[in-house]
Amino acid sequence: MGTLRSNPAFVRLFVGRVVTNAGDSLYAIAAMWLVFDLTGSSFYTGVASFLTLGPQALRFLAGPLVDRWSLRRVLVGTQAAQAVGVLAVPVAAATGHLSVWVVLAVVPVLSLVSQFDSPAMTAALPRIVDDDDLVRANSLFSAAGQSLDMVCNAASGVLVAVVGAVAIYVVDAATFVAALALFRGLAVDAREPAGPSEPARRSESDEASSEDPADEADLTDDPGSARDSDPADGVFADYVDRLREGFDYLRGSAVASMVLGAVVVNFSFGAMLAVLPAFADSLGGPGTYGLLMAAVAAGSLVGSAGSSAVEGYPFGRLSVVGFGVSTACLFGAVRVDGTPATAALFFAAFVPTGAFNVVFFSMLQSAVDDDMLARVSSVASSGSAAMAPVGSLVGGSLAGAFGVESGLYGVAAATGFLTVYFLGRPRIRTLPPVAEADEAVLGLG
Secondary structure: OHHHHOOHHHHHHHHHHHHHHHHHHHHHHHHHHHHHHHHOOHHHHHHHHHHHHHHHHHHHHHHHHHHHOOHHHHHHHHHHHHHHHHOHHHHHHHOOOOOHHHHHHHHHHHHHHHHHHHHHHHHHHHHHOOHHHHHHHHHHHHHHHHHHHHHHHHHHHHHHHHHOHHHHHHHHHHHHHHHHHHHHOOOOOOOOOOOOOOOOOOOHHHHHHOOOHHHHHOOOOOHHHHHHOOHHHHHHHHHHHHHHHHHHHHOOOHHHHHHHHHHHHHHHHHHHHHHHHHHHHHHOOHHHHHHHHHHHHHHHHHHHHOHHHHOOOOHHHHHHHHHHHHHHHHHHHHHOOOHHHHHHHHHHHHHHHHHHHHHHHHHHHHHOOHHHHHHHHHHHHHHHHOOHHHHHHHHHHHHHHHOOHHHHHHHHHHHHHHHHHHHOOHHHHOOOOHHHOOHHHHOOO
């Protein structure tokens, strides 16, 4: 921890992520509950969840751009865009024009912009910390984020009941501004590969200080080539090539198999997000909704914080056992009587998930080349999340016909499927500890 604390770039990135995550945690509860409060319908909460999760399936499209752009500029730009966008809801409320359609219009815009900052943070981390500190750094990132989720989810449930959901949007805008200020001073060792027409790589400090238009225009060794070809065509072709490289790099690997297995689980998890406001309303209201979401965050927090304690175990076996425990706890959470018991089982169900996420992405960061990392992480994230928005839409639509509990049972069944799927795939089941995993072991390249 000492080496990370003495690393100013890590501290700035860490604090910036903490600040923006705090606002996002408040916003997530406020947005879903505001939609439910305005409509009283699980269908509309399903639509809201669909619009929130949908852009996550497009994150792989952001990867090649993040690999090419300045990471600092990506982080600053996304915070600025989100700070402006989130204020649309309180402005509509203040002018008497607030409706569910305003909220539903803002949700996908904020989600789409955020798909750029997540790969940028993932790509920045291994460039500012040593490989030996990656698991610990990722654990700190996840633990801090999940601890804030736990506190802010519970607090937002109370705040929604006391001051209303709209006021939380203003707080969220302030957190984006604060994160923007932190990211502006971030120094990242930019090791992006030169594009097909770029003569050399430059550090981001050089990029920030070099504003000479002639430097930006001098993109080719052959002056005639700039006149004979459309620069936009070259940029687009380079983007497509980078995107194809990311898919080719993952094809046939253990990572690709895990992404395919997670598709079913994410479908049902999306359904859970759609019906959870109505489920919580039947148990007590916005305070209960905040409590259940806080339990999910707390479980992920404990798993994330404890990930370094289990990183030495074989990753394949750890995944099978962990998801088996999650399956049992999720079934119990729906069947047990009493809000405290339900919250406790939600907590226990997400402990293995928290540990899995940290160890999995640490394994990617350690094994994957820096030049490919943003593409690989964005493809893995968007691929596994692709069915979550569909699950939200379907789950919200069917909740009225089959009851809100059906979505929660679906999550438990899907997690059980993932356990069986991992167990039946030797390439996943036999994966070694993260420190022993490299490109050959994961089948990458």
